[in-house]
Amino acid sequence: MNSRRSWIVFAVGVFAYMAAVLQRSTLGVAGVDAAERFETSAALLSALAVLQLVVYAGLQIPIGLLIDRVGPKLLITTGSAIMVIGQLVLAFAPSIGIAIAGRILVGAGDAAVFISLIRLINSWFQGRSVPLLSQWTGNIGAIGQILSALPFAWVLHNVGWTPAFAAAASLSFAGFVLGVAFLADRPADVPEQPRVASVKDAVRGLGTTLKRPGTQLGFWSHYVTQSSGTAFALFWGFPFLVSAVGIAQGTASVLLVVIVLTGLVAGPILGILTARFPLRRSNLVLGITATLGLVWAAVLLWPGVPPFWLIVLLVVSMGVGGPGSLIGFDFARSFNPIRSLGSANGIVNVGGFTASFVIMFLIGVILDAQFDAGWSDSLYDLDAFRLAFSVQYLVIGFGVVMLLRARRRTRRKMEEDEGISVGPIWVALLRKWKRRG
Protein backbone atom coordinates (compact mmCIF):
# COMPACT_ATOMS: atom_id res chain seq x y z
CA MET A 1 0.00 0.00 0.00
CA ASN A 2 1.16 3.56 -0.79
CA SER A 3 4.10 1.93 -2.66
CA ARG A 4 5.82 3.17 -5.83
CA ARG A 5 3.40 1.02 -7.81
CA SER A 6 0.40 2.61 -6.13
CA TRP A 7 1.64 6.06 -7.20
CA ILE A 8 2.03 4.84 -10.79
CA VAL A 9 -1.53 3.52 -10.70
CA PHE A 10 -2.72 6.87 -9.29
CA ALA A 11 -0.80 8.91 -11.90
CA VAL A 12 -2.10 6.84 -14.83
CA GLY A 13 -5.68 6.88 -13.49
CA VAL A 14 -5.62 10.64 -12.96
CA PHE A 15 -4.18 11.16 -16.44
CA ALA A 16 -7.06 9.15 -17.94
CA TYR A 17 -9.54 11.24 -15.89
CA MET A 18 -7.95 14.54 -16.94
CA ALA A 19 -8.22 13.39 -20.57
CA ALA A 20 -11.90 12.52 -19.92
CA VAL A 21 -12.59 16.02 -18.56
CA LEU A 22 -10.91 17.45 -21.68
CA GLN A 23 -13.18 15.40 -23.99
CA ARG A 24 -16.23 16.35 -21.89
CA SER A 25 -15.61 20.09 -22.15
CA THR A 26 -14.47 20.37 -25.80
CA LEU A 27 -17.92 20.93 -27.29
CA GLY A 28 -18.56 23.87 -24.95
CA VAL A 29 -15.44 25.55 -26.36
CA ALA A 30 -16.33 24.63 -29.95
CA GLY A 31 -19.99 25.75 -29.73
CA VAL A 32 -19.81 28.64 -32.22
CA ASP A 33 -17.72 26.62 -34.71
CA ALA A 34 -20.12 23.68 -34.35
CA ALA A 35 -23.13 25.92 -35.07
CA GLU A 36 -21.45 27.08 -38.31
CA ARG A 37 -20.12 23.65 -39.31
CA PHE A 38 -23.43 21.82 -38.88
CA GLU A 39 -25.57 24.88 -39.75
CA THR A 40 -27.59 24.42 -36.60
CA SER A 41 -28.95 26.61 -33.80
CA ALA A 42 -27.28 27.38 -30.48
CA ALA A 43 -30.34 25.90 -28.74
CA LEU A 44 -29.82 22.52 -30.42
CA LEU A 45 -26.13 22.59 -29.54
CA SER A 46 -26.80 23.32 -25.88
CA ALA A 47 -29.34 20.49 -25.90
CA LEU A 48 -26.52 18.32 -27.26
CA ALA A 49 -24.27 19.30 -24.35
CA VAL A 50 -27.06 18.47 -21.90
CA LEU A 51 -27.71 15.13 -23.64
CA GLN A 52 -24.06 14.19 -23.15
CA LEU A 53 -24.36 14.90 -19.42
CA VAL A 54 -27.69 13.06 -19.15
CA VAL A 55 -25.99 9.99 -20.67
CA TYR A 56 -23.15 10.45 -18.16
CA ALA A 57 -25.48 10.66 -15.15
CA GLY A 58 -27.82 7.91 -16.39
CA LEU A 59 -24.92 5.45 -16.63
CA GLN A 60 -23.48 6.09 -13.15
CA ILE A 61 -25.40 3.34 -11.34
CA PRO A 62 -24.99 0.66 -14.06
CA ILE A 63 -21.28 1.48 -14.23
CA GLY A 64 -20.98 1.43 -10.44
CA LEU A 65 -22.47 -2.08 -10.50
CA LEU A 66 -20.05 -3.10 -13.25
CA ILE A 67 -17.09 -1.82 -11.22
CA ASP A 68 -18.08 -4.18 -8.41
CA ARG A 69 -18.43 -7.01 -10.92
CA VAL A 70 -15.52 -6.63 -13.35
CA GLY A 71 -13.17 -4.23 -11.55
CA PRO A 72 -12.20 -0.59 -12.23
CA LYS A 73 -9.28 -1.18 -14.65
CA LEU A 74 -11.50 -2.61 -17.38
CA LEU A 75 -13.90 0.31 -17.02
CA ILE A 76 -11.25 3.04 -17.13
CA THR A 77 -9.65 1.56 -20.24
CA THR A 78 -12.95 0.78 -21.99
CA GLY A 79 -14.31 4.24 -21.08
CA SER A 80 -11.20 5.91 -22.53
CA ALA A 81 -11.47 3.84 -25.73
CA ILE A 82 -15.17 4.72 -26.15
CA MET A 83 -14.34 8.41 -25.75
CA VAL A 84 -11.64 8.15 -28.44
CA ILE A 85 -14.20 6.66 -30.84
CA GLY A 86 -16.79 9.32 -29.87
CA GLN A 87 -14.39 12.23 -30.45
CA LEU A 88 -13.19 10.76 -33.77
CA VAL A 89 -16.81 10.42 -34.88
CA LEU A 90 -17.27 14.11 -34.02
CA ALA A 91 -13.98 15.05 -35.72
CA PHE A 92 -15.17 13.62 -39.05
CA ALA A 93 -18.97 14.01 -38.60
CA PRO A 94 -20.60 15.21 -41.84
CA SER A 95 -23.92 16.09 -40.15
CA ILE A 96 -25.42 17.01 -36.78
CA GLY A 97 -26.99 13.53 -36.50
CA ILE A 98 -23.56 11.86 -36.59
CA ALA A 99 -22.18 14.54 -34.23
CA ILE A 100 -24.92 13.64 -31.72
CA ALA A 101 -23.92 9.96 -31.92
CA GLY A 102 -20.30 10.98 -31.24
CA ARG A 103 -21.25 13.02 -28.20
CA ILE A 104 -23.39 10.19 -26.79
CA LEU A 105 -20.31 7.96 -27.00
CA VAL A 106 -18.21 10.63 -25.25
CA GLY A 107 -20.78 10.89 -22.43
CA ALA A 108 -20.89 7.09 -22.07
CA GLY A 109 -17.10 6.67 -21.97
CA ASP A 110 -16.69 9.61 -19.60
CA ALA A 111 -19.22 8.07 -17.20
CA ALA A 112 -16.89 5.12 -16.56
CA VAL A 113 -13.71 6.94 -15.60
CA PHE A 114 -14.19 9.02 -12.42
CA ILE A 115 -15.99 6.57 -10.15
CA SER A 116 -13.68 3.74 -11.30
CA LEU A 117 -10.71 5.85 -10.32
CA ILE A 118 -12.16 6.65 -6.90
CA ARG A 119 -12.67 2.89 -6.44
CA LEU A 120 -9.08 2.22 -7.54
CA ILE A 121 -7.71 4.74 -5.02
CA ASN A 122 -9.56 2.86 -2.28
CA SER A 123 -7.78 -0.36 -3.25
CA TRP A 124 -4.29 1.11 -3.56
CA PHE A 125 -4.23 3.59 -0.65
CA GLN A 126 -5.34 3.54 2.93
CA GLY A 127 -6.50 5.81 5.74
CA ARG A 128 -6.09 9.55 5.48
CA SER A 129 -4.48 9.39 2.03
CA VAL A 130 -7.82 8.43 0.48
CA PRO A 131 -9.74 11.72 0.96
CA LEU A 132 -6.60 13.71 0.11
CA LEU A 133 -6.01 11.80 -3.12
CA SER A 134 -9.70 12.00 -4.04
CA GLN A 135 -9.37 15.78 -3.83
CA TRP A 136 -6.20 15.74 -5.91
CA THR A 137 -8.03 13.59 -8.47
CA GLY A 138 -10.77 16.22 -8.79
CA ASN A 139 -8.15 18.96 -8.98
CA ILE A 140 -5.84 17.46 -11.55
CA GLY A 141 -8.86 16.37 -13.59
CA ALA A 142 -10.01 20.00 -13.68
CA ILE A 143 -6.85 20.80 -15.66
CA GLY A 144 -8.61 18.98 -18.53
CA GLN A 145 -11.09 21.87 -18.60
CA ILE A 146 -8.22 24.36 -18.89
CA LEU A 147 -6.68 22.22 -21.67
CA SER A 148 -9.91 22.51 -23.65
CA ALA A 149 -10.22 26.27 -22.99
CA LEU A 150 -6.63 27.03 -24.09
CA PRO A 151 -4.62 24.56 -26.29
CA PHE A 152 -7.69 22.82 -27.72
CA ALA A 153 -9.31 26.19 -28.55
CA TRP A 154 -6.03 27.35 -30.14
CA VAL A 155 -5.76 24.26 -32.39
CA LEU A 156 -9.46 24.55 -33.27
CA HIS A 157 -9.19 28.16 -34.38
CA ASN A 158 -5.75 27.99 -35.99
CA VAL A 159 -5.56 24.49 -37.47
CA GLY A 160 -9.14 23.30 -37.78
CA TRP A 161 -12.02 21.23 -36.46
CA THR A 162 -10.85 17.72 -37.39
CA PRO A 163 -7.23 18.10 -36.13
CA ALA A 164 -8.49 19.68 -32.87
CA PHE A 165 -10.92 16.85 -32.02
CA ALA A 166 -8.45 14.20 -33.22
CA ALA A 167 -5.70 15.73 -31.03
CA ALA A 168 -8.05 15.78 -28.01
CA ALA A 169 -8.94 12.13 -28.70
CA SER A 170 -5.23 11.23 -28.76
CA LEU A 171 -4.97 12.11 -25.07
CA SER A 172 -7.66 9.59 -24.12
CA PHE A 173 -5.95 7.12 -26.44
CA ALA A 174 -2.77 7.63 -24.39
CA GLY A 175 -4.90 7.12 -21.24
CA PHE A 176 -6.20 3.85 -22.74
CA VAL A 177 -2.71 2.54 -23.62
CA LEU A 178 -1.20 3.56 -20.25
CA GLY A 179 -4.22 2.09 -18.46
CA VAL A 180 -3.85 -1.28 -20.20
CA ALA A 181 -0.12 -1.29 -19.41
CA PHE A 182 0.00 -0.02 -15.82
CA LEU A 183 -3.38 -0.24 -14.06
CA ALA A 184 -4.34 -3.14 -11.81
CA ASP A 185 -7.49 -3.50 -9.74
CA ARG A 186 -5.55 -4.05 -6.50
CA PRO A 187 -2.04 -4.70 -5.19
CA ALA A 188 -0.74 -8.23 -5.85
CA ASP A 189 -0.66 -9.10 -2.12
CA VAL A 190 -4.29 -8.11 -1.50
CA PRO A 191 -6.73 -11.02 -2.00
CA GLU A 192 -9.53 -10.46 -4.47
CA GLN A 193 -12.85 -9.49 -2.88
CA PRO A 194 -15.73 -11.82 -3.71
CA ARG A 195 -17.33 -10.35 -6.82
CA VAL A 196 -21.07 -10.11 -7.39
CA ALA A 197 -21.99 -13.34 -9.14
CA SER A 198 -25.20 -12.55 -11.06
CA VAL A 199 -27.26 -9.60 -12.24
CA LYS A 200 -29.95 -10.58 -9.71
CA ASP A 201 -27.41 -10.43 -6.88
CA ALA A 202 -26.12 -7.12 -8.21
CA VAL A 203 -29.59 -5.56 -8.18
CA ARG A 204 -30.25 -6.92 -4.68
CA GLY A 205 -26.89 -5.54 -3.54
CA LEU A 206 -27.72 -2.18 -5.09
CA GLY A 207 -30.90 -2.01 -3.00
CA THR A 208 -28.87 -2.67 0.17
CA THR A 209 -26.29 -0.02 -0.80
CA LEU A 210 -29.03 2.50 -1.54
CA LYS A 211 -30.69 1.87 1.82
CA ARG A 212 -27.53 2.57 3.82
CA PRO A 213 -27.90 5.99 5.48
CA GLY A 214 -24.19 6.66 4.85
CA THR A 215 -24.67 6.23 1.06
CA GLN A 216 -27.62 8.60 1.23
CA LEU A 217 -25.56 11.10 3.19
CA GLY A 218 -22.96 10.94 0.39
CA PHE A 219 -25.64 11.40 -2.30
CA TRP A 220 -27.16 14.48 -0.64
CA SER A 221 -23.72 15.96 0.13
CA HIS A 222 -22.83 15.74 -3.57
CA TYR A 223 -26.30 17.08 -4.48
CA VAL A 224 -26.14 20.24 -2.36
CA THR A 225 -22.53 21.27 -3.02
CA GLN A 226 -21.89 20.66 -6.72
CA SER A 227 -25.15 21.77 -8.39
CA SER A 228 -24.97 25.56 -8.18
CA GLY A 229 -21.48 25.75 -9.73
CA THR A 230 -22.24 23.15 -12.41
CA ALA A 231 -25.46 24.83 -13.57
CA PHE A 232 -23.62 28.18 -13.63
CA ALA A 233 -20.41 27.03 -15.33
CA LEU A 234 -22.09 24.78 -17.90
CA PHE A 235 -25.01 26.90 -18.87
CA TRP A 236 -26.34 30.01 -17.18
CA GLY A 237 -23.18 31.76 -15.96
CA PHE A 238 -22.18 33.27 -19.28
CA PRO A 239 -25.58 34.82 -20.23
CA PHE A 240 -26.04 36.05 -16.66
CA LEU A 241 -22.62 37.70 -16.46
CA VAL A 242 -22.70 39.20 -19.97
CA SER A 243 -26.35 40.07 -20.63
CA ALA A 244 -27.70 40.66 -17.12
CA VAL A 245 -24.70 42.05 -15.21
CA GLY A 246 -23.06 43.72 -18.24
CA ILE A 247 -19.60 42.17 -17.86
CA ALA A 248 -17.43 41.94 -21.04
CA GLN A 249 -17.34 38.50 -22.70
CA GLY A 250 -13.59 38.06 -22.10
CA THR A 251 -13.94 38.88 -18.40
CA ALA A 252 -16.92 36.54 -18.12
CA SER A 253 -14.82 33.68 -19.55
CA VAL A 254 -12.07 34.46 -17.02
CA LEU A 255 -14.65 34.38 -14.21
CA LEU A 256 -15.71 30.90 -15.30
CA VAL A 257 -12.05 29.81 -15.18
CA VAL A 258 -11.86 31.29 -11.64
CA ILE A 259 -14.38 28.60 -10.59
CA VAL A 260 -11.86 25.93 -11.67
CA LEU A 261 -8.86 27.75 -10.14
CA THR A 262 -10.62 28.20 -6.79
CA GLY A 263 -11.25 24.45 -6.75
CA LEU A 264 -7.50 23.89 -7.21
CA VAL A 265 -6.81 25.83 -4.00
CA ALA A 266 -9.82 24.67 -1.98
CA GLY A 267 -9.51 20.96 -2.87
CA PRO A 268 -6.33 20.14 -0.92
CA ILE A 269 -7.53 22.19 2.08
CA LEU A 270 -10.84 20.30 2.13
CA GLY A 271 -8.94 17.03 1.70
CA ILE A 272 -6.88 17.76 4.83
CA LEU A 273 -9.96 18.85 6.82
CA THR A 274 -11.91 15.76 5.72
CA ALA A 275 -9.06 13.46 6.75
CA ARG A 276 -8.43 15.31 10.04
CA PHE A 277 -12.07 15.67 11.17
CA PRO A 278 -13.98 12.67 9.78
CA LEU A 279 -16.84 13.16 12.24
CA ARG A 280 -17.34 16.74 11.05
CA ARG A 281 -17.52 16.13 7.30
CA SER A 282 -21.23 16.96 7.17
CA ASN A 283 -20.51 20.27 8.92
CA LEU A 284 -18.04 21.08 6.14
CA VAL A 285 -20.70 20.26 3.53
CA LEU A 286 -23.34 22.32 5.32
CA GLY A 287 -20.90 25.21 5.84
CA ILE A 288 -20.07 25.32 2.11
CA THR A 289 -23.78 25.14 1.21
CA ALA A 290 -24.73 27.88 3.70
CA THR A 291 -21.97 30.15 2.35
CA LEU A 292 -23.25 29.60 -1.17
CA GLY A 293 -26.78 30.42 -0.01
CA LEU A 294 -25.65 33.66 1.66
CA VAL A 295 -23.54 34.86 -1.26
CA TRP A 296 -26.33 34.09 -3.73
CA ALA A 297 -28.76 36.00 -1.48
CA ALA A 298 -26.46 39.04 -1.55
CA VAL A 299 -26.22 38.87 -5.37
CA LEU A 300 -29.95 38.37 -5.91
CA LEU A 301 -31.10 40.99 -3.38
CA TRP A 302 -28.48 43.62 -4.28
CA PRO A 303 -30.30 46.85 -5.23
CA GLY A 304 -29.34 47.39 -8.90
CA VAL A 305 -26.44 45.70 -10.65
CA PRO A 306 -24.32 43.64 -8.20
CA PRO A 307 -20.75 45.01 -7.87
CA PHE A 308 -17.83 43.17 -9.48
CA TRP A 309 -16.30 42.13 -6.12
CA LEU A 310 -19.56 40.39 -5.19
CA ILE A 311 -19.58 38.50 -8.49
CA VAL A 312 -15.99 37.40 -7.81
CA LEU A 313 -17.07 36.24 -4.34
CA LEU A 314 -19.91 34.30 -5.97
CA VAL A 315 -17.66 32.42 -8.43
CA VAL A 316 -15.14 31.72 -5.65
CA SER A 317 -17.85 30.19 -3.43
CA MET A 318 -19.09 28.09 -6.34
CA GLY A 319 -15.47 27.01 -6.92
CA VAL A 320 -15.34 25.62 -3.36
CA GLY A 321 -18.57 23.65 -4.02
CA GLY A 322 -16.82 21.38 -6.60
CA PRO A 323 -14.23 19.90 -4.21
CA GLY A 324 -16.85 20.06 -1.44
CA SER A 325 -18.90 17.53 -3.42
CA LEU A 326 -16.05 15.02 -3.23
CA ILE A 327 -16.77 14.67 0.50
CA GLY A 328 -19.81 12.69 -0.70
CA PHE A 329 -17.50 9.92 -1.96
CA ASP A 330 -15.75 9.88 1.40
CA PHE A 331 -19.08 9.10 3.06
CA ALA A 332 -19.60 6.28 0.54
CA ARG A 333 -16.17 4.90 1.48
CA SER A 334 -16.78 5.09 5.24
CA PHE A 335 -20.19 3.48 5.28
CA ASN A 336 -19.97 0.77 2.60
CA PRO A 337 -18.00 -2.46 2.36
CA ILE A 338 -15.31 -2.32 -0.34
CA ARG A 339 -17.14 -4.95 -2.44
CA SER A 340 -20.03 -2.54 -3.07
CA LEU A 341 -18.05 0.71 -3.14
CA GLY A 342 -18.28 1.01 -6.95
CA SER A 343 -22.08 1.13 -6.88
CA ALA A 344 -22.08 3.39 -3.80
CA ASN A 345 -19.83 5.89 -5.66
CA GLY A 346 -22.14 5.67 -8.69
CA ILE A 347 -25.12 6.55 -6.50
CA VAL A 348 -23.27 9.50 -4.91
CA ASN A 349 -22.20 10.87 -8.30
CA VAL A 350 -25.81 10.94 -9.52
CA GLY A 351 -26.69 13.41 -6.72
CA GLY A 352 -24.87 16.51 -7.94
CA PHE A 353 -25.67 15.93 -11.60
CA THR A 354 -29.39 15.40 -10.93
CA ALA A 355 -29.62 18.63 -8.96
CA SER A 356 -27.65 20.45 -11.69
CA PHE A 357 -30.07 19.35 -14.47
CA VAL A 358 -33.11 20.24 -12.40
CA ILE A 359 -31.70 23.70 -11.63
CA MET A 360 -30.55 24.28 -15.22
CA PHE A 361 -33.95 23.29 -16.57
CA LEU A 362 -36.03 25.28 -14.05
CA ILE A 363 -33.95 28.45 -14.57
CA GLY A 364 -34.72 28.23 -18.32
CA VAL A 365 -38.43 27.63 -17.68
CA ILE A 366 -38.70 30.59 -15.28
CA LEU A 367 -36.80 32.93 -17.63
CA ASP A 368 -39.07 31.92 -20.54
CA ALA A 369 -42.24 32.26 -18.44
CA GLN A 370 -41.33 35.81 -17.33
CA PHE A 371 -40.52 36.84 -20.90
CA ASP A 372 -43.69 35.29 -22.33
CA ALA A 373 -45.80 36.97 -19.62
CA GLY A 374 -44.24 40.34 -20.52
CA TRP A 375 -42.66 40.74 -17.07
CA SER A 376 -39.15 41.09 -18.50
CA ASP A 377 -38.01 43.25 -21.43
CA SER A 378 -35.49 40.67 -22.60
CA LEU A 379 -35.01 36.97 -21.94
CA TYR A 380 -31.78 37.59 -20.02
CA ASP A 381 -32.95 40.54 -17.95
CA LEU A 382 -31.25 41.00 -14.52
CA ASP A 383 -34.58 41.01 -12.66
CA ALA A 384 -35.71 37.92 -14.57
CA PHE A 385 -32.50 36.18 -13.52
CA ARG A 386 -33.10 37.17 -9.87
CA LEU A 387 -36.33 35.17 -9.77
CA ALA A 388 -34.96 32.33 -11.92
CA PHE A 389 -31.80 31.80 -9.84
CA SER A 390 -33.90 31.83 -6.64
CA VAL A 391 -35.18 28.38 -7.64
CA GLN A 392 -31.86 27.07 -6.29
CA TYR A 393 -33.15 27.70 -2.77
CA LEU A 394 -36.01 25.26 -3.39
CA VAL A 395 -33.90 22.57 -5.07
CA ILE A 396 -30.87 22.80 -2.77
CA GLY A 397 -33.03 23.52 0.31
CA PHE A 398 -34.80 20.20 -0.34
CA GLY A 399 -31.36 18.56 -0.52
CA VAL A 400 -30.34 20.09 2.81
CA VAL A 401 -33.47 18.71 4.51
CA MET A 402 -32.76 15.25 3.06
CA LEU A 403 -29.10 15.52 4.08
CA LEU A 404 -30.04 16.33 7.67
CA ARG A 405 -32.38 13.32 7.76
CA ALA A 406 -29.69 11.03 6.32
CA ARG A 407 -27.17 12.40 8.80
CA ARG A 408 -29.49 11.75 11.74
CA ARG A 409 -29.95 8.12 10.64
CA THR A 410 -26.22 7.69 9.95
CA ARG A 411 -25.33 8.97 13.42
CA ARG A 412 -27.94 6.74 15.04
CA LYS A 413 -26.47 3.73 13.21
CA MET A 414 -22.91 4.68 14.24
CA GLU A 415 -24.04 4.84 17.83
CA GLU A 416 -25.81 1.46 17.62
CA ASP A 417 -23.06 -0.38 15.70
CA GLU A 418 -19.86 1.24 16.95
CA GLY A 419 -20.85 3.12 20.09
CA ILE A 420 -19.65 6.39 18.51
CA SER A 421 -21.83 9.30 19.50
CA VAL A 422 -21.62 12.50 17.43
CA GLY A 423 -23.35 15.54 18.88
CA PRO A 424 -24.01 18.92 17.30
CA ILE A 425 -20.86 20.84 16.40
CA TRP A 426 -21.67 23.78 18.66
CA VAL A 427 -21.87 21.43 21.68
CA ALA A 428 -18.48 19.95 20.77
CA LEU A 429 -16.94 23.41 20.31
CA LEU A 430 -18.40 24.66 23.61
CA ARG A 431 -17.06 21.60 25.44
CA LYS A 432 -13.62 22.11 23.91
CA TRP A 433 -13.66 25.81 24.83
CA LYS A 434 -14.69 25.01 28.45
CA ARG A 435 -11.94 22.38 28.75
CA ARG A 436 -9.37 24.93 27.60
CA GLY A 437 -10.73 27.52 30.03
Ligand SMILES: NCCCC[C@H](N)C(=O)NCC(=O)O
Ligand atom coordinates in the same frame (compact mmCIF):
# COMPACT_ATOMS: atom_id res chain seq x y z
N1 LIG B 1 -12.29 20.19 -8.87
C1 LIG B 1 -13.63 19.92 -8.60
C2 LIG B 1 -13.95 18.47 -8.68
C3 LIG B 1 -15.44 18.29 -8.76
C4 LIG B 1 -15.83 16.86 -8.88
C5 LIG B 1 -17.26 16.70 -9.22
N2 LIG B 1 -18.16 17.09 -8.19
C6 LIG B 1 -17.52 15.27 -9.55
O1 LIG B 1 -18.09 14.55 -8.78
N3 LIG B 1 -17.12 14.91 -10.74
C7 LIG B 1 -17.27 13.65 -11.33
C8 LIG B 1 -16.57 13.66 -12.65
O2 LIG B 1 -16.73 12.69 -13.45
O3 LIG B 1 -15.87 14.62 -12.94
